[in-house]
Amino acid sequence: MASKARVLRLRPLIPRSCSRPYHSYDHPPPPGPFNAVEESILAAAIPHVPSHGFTYTSLSLGAKTAGYIDASTNLFPRGSFSLVHYHLYTKRACLAQHKDILEPLDAGNKPLGTGVKVKALTWERLMGNREIIHRWQEALALMAQPSNIPTSLSELAALSDEIWFLAGDNAVNASWYSKRASLSSIYAATELFMTTDKSTEFADTKEFLDRRFKDVQAVGSIVGSMGQWAGFTAHAGLNVLRSKGVRI
Secondary structure, eight states, X not given: OXXXXXXXXXXXXXXXXXXXXXXXXXXXXXXXXXXXXXXHHHHHHGGXXXXXXXXXXXXXXXXXXXXXXXXGGGGOTTTTHHHHHHHHHHHHHHGGGOHHHHSOBOTTSXXXXXXXXXXXXXXXXXXXXXXXXXXXXXXXXHHXXXXXXXXXXXXXXXXXXXXXXXXXXXXOSTHHHHHHXXXXXXXXXXXXXXXXXXXXXXXXXXXXXXXXXHHHHHHHHHOOSHHHHHHHHHHHHHHHHHHTTOOO
16 A cells, blocks of 8 residues: 555645655656646635635635636636635645654654654644634535535545654554544544634643543554454544534
8 A cells, every 4th residue: 555655745836835855766746736827826815815714705816916817716616615625735735844843852862752743743733724713614614515525534634644654653554544543533623623712822722632632542552453443433534524514
């Protein structure tokens, strides 16, 4: 399983400031989800999201800012969801730039442990939503639309995989699956909690995240067989879908 062995890592085309070398032994990186014109419009549209939300208005303003006509929004058949997808994709890409998490040493001059890095990277990704968190329930509603669910869950899975990879996880046994399923569930639940958090600097969200990691440690210690993993993943998957607004 190529993805399991991490033989191929993407070099995101966007945003430029967050690009990084991809990890591949034999193959060039596949193209990203957006072409150059779409990228320029979406990059220009994102700054309008705090004021106008994940809407056609933001897309239209982005097209104008990028120097295109209003009709350029027709390039996005999935409409406002393209803004959501762009945000998910670019914020995931930027995680690799956090050298303060990936390279620091502890008091004994040893690299930080994988678990510490996973939690820190998860928190950094959540903080990537801070400027648009008051609009994120709009994004969740778009993500929960049936036609958008596959992409939404694919991005969630990619985020979990990216975090574990960046943290230095090299396991290729059954825990590869359980750890990623667990992290996906933790992230989705915490992201939803964050949309209602009014505490200073999202302190309540930080506490919520810490509790979720403590809770899942017990689960991780007992998920050993593929059968156990399948049962756990089914339960975690339902929770993820519910957190995205799907009524199941």
